[in-house]
Amino acid sequence: NAGVTQTPKFRVLKTGQSMTLLCAQDMNHEYMYWYRQDPGMGLRLIHYSVGEGTTAKGEVPDGYNVSRLKKQNFLLGLESAAPSQTSVYFCASRGGLAGNTGELFFGEGSRLTVL
Amino acid sequence: AQSVTQPDIHITVSEGASLELRCNYSYGATPYLFWYVQSPGQGLQLLLKYFSGDTLVQGIKGFEAEFKRSQSSFNLRKPSVHWSDAAEYFCAVGADYKLSFGAGTTVTVRA
Numbered sequence: 001n002a003g004v005t006q007t008p009k010f011r012v013l014k015t016g017q018s019m020t021l022l023c024a025q026d027m028n029h030e031y032m033y034w035y036r037q038d039p040g041m042g043l044r045l046i047h048y049s050v051g052e053g054t055t056a057k058g059e060v061p062d063g064y065n066v067s068r069l070k071k072q073n074f075l076l077g078l079e080s081a082a083p084s085q086t087s088v089y090f091c092a093s094r095g096g097l098a099g100n101t102g103e104l105f106f107g108e109g110s111r112l113t114v115l
Numbered sequence: 116a117q118s119v120t121q122p123d124i125h126i127t128v129s130e131g132a133s134l135e136l137r138c139n140y141s142y143g144a145t146p147y148l149f150w151y152v153q154s155p156g157q158g159l160q161l162l163l164k165y166f167s168g169d170t171l172v173q174g175i176k177g178f179e180a181e182f183k184r185s186q187s188s189f190n191l192r193k194p195s196v197h198w199s200d201a202a203e204y205f206c207a208v209g210a211d212y213k214l215s216f217g218a219g220t221t222v223t224v225r226a
C-alpha cells in the first residue's frame with residue numbers, strides 16, 4: 001500500500017551540483033505535482049503534469065526541470081543547485097477523473113540542503 | 116489566479132477548548148476548497164473539502180468547515196481540541212487542475 005513514494009528522503013548538496021528527486025505513485029493517477037515547503041510560505045507549486053509526457057510550470061519553476069516519461073513517475077531535477085533551493089520538497093498525485101475536486105495524495109517529503 | 120490567505124500564523128489553545136482557523140480565498144469562479152493537516156516530519160493529509168452543496172462540511176478527526184461565499188472564507192473548526200491536534204494546518208483552493216496553498220497555521224495545544 002505504497003501510495004506516493006519519494007526518493008531520496010534526505011540529501012545534502014554543494015552549490016553547483018546537480019541531482020534528481022524521484023516521485024513514484026502506484027494509484028494510476030493522471031496528475032502529479034512537485035511543491036516546495038519553506039517556513040512561513042506554505043507550499044508553493046514548482047511544476048506539475050496532467051498526464052504522461054506533459055509538464056507545466058507552477059509558481060516557482062526557475063532552477064528546476066521535470067520529466068514525466070512514465071505515468072507513474074515524476075522526476076524533479078536541479079541542474080545547478082543553489083542555497084536558495086534548500087527546502088523540503090513534496091510530491092503529490094491526483095486522479096484525472098476527479099478534476100479540480102479530487103484529493104491530492106502526498107509523499108512524505110524530501111529534505112534537501114544546499115551548502 | 117487563485118490565492119489563499121491564512122491570517123493566523125500561530126494559535127495556542129487549551130486541550131478541550133474549541134478551535135477556529137481562518138481562511139480567506141481569492142478566485143473569480145466557483146472555488147474548490149480544501150483543508151489539509153501536517154504533523155511534524157510528515158506529508159499532508161486531507162481533513163475535508165468543499166466543492167458544492169451544503170456549505171457546512173464535515174471532515175475527519177471531528178473537524179468541520181463552513182464555506183461563506185459573501186465573505187470569501189472557509190474557516191475550519193473543532194469543538195473540543197485533543198493534544199493530538201497539534202500540527203500545522205493548510206487551507207487550499209483548487210482551480211485549473213492545481214492547488215494553491217496558504218502559508219499555514221501552526222496549532223499548539225497546552226494541557
